[in-house]
Amino acid sequence: MAIAEITDKLLAAKKAKGVTFADLESAVGRDEVWIASVIYRQASASEEEAKKIVTALGLGPEYAEPLMECPLKGSLDQTIPTDPLIYRFYEIMQVYGMPIKAVVHEKFGDGIMSAIDFTLDVEKEEDPKGDRVKIVMSGKFLPYKKW
Structure with a gap:
């Protein structure tokens, strides 16, 4: 990148x-x-x-x-990321993306989570077996319109 x-x-x-x-x-x-x-x-x-x-x-x-200035958002390379931390997010979406989507649709209906009306927090959880990364994402649900 x-x-x-x-x-x-x-x-x-x-x-x-x-x-x-x-x-x-x-x-x-x-x-x-x-x-x-x-x-x-x-x-x-x-x-x-x-x-x-x-x-x-x-x-x-x-x-x-x-x-x-207004940025060019989402401007990562189109190839699979090689940075280990960024790759893990790619891997998480590969493994859990469809299950997360299914659960969101089950709870909210047909729509998406906004990345505009959105917050993200990174927290450190102390753990004797090794500290943990806790990421909390919160986005407004936007239902698809019918016309």
Whole structure:
């Protein structure tokens, strides 16, 4: 996957300052996953949000402008991802996608879960057998219209 030049610069500044996405959440007042999606150019920020992000990263105001542009969303390569963490999500959808779809349709009817009216949280669950990643997705149900 090709990373946008602005993303490379923002991530380099984030690393150089030792700033976490959680730190950016505190500085911006938005969820850390949403902020990461702005940095990876999958979401756009308001002028105020963009300025807060670049200020927290110690960058000049010229870095805010690209964060306010409408991004090309879902711009991953069409090939199966090879990064192990991203691949696991691909694998989860291969194995559980149809079962999840069946359960959603059973509970809600014919429709989809919005990725626009949507939140996603990443949580760490302490476990003596090895810490666990907990991902909570919440999207508005959108029924298909009949016409």
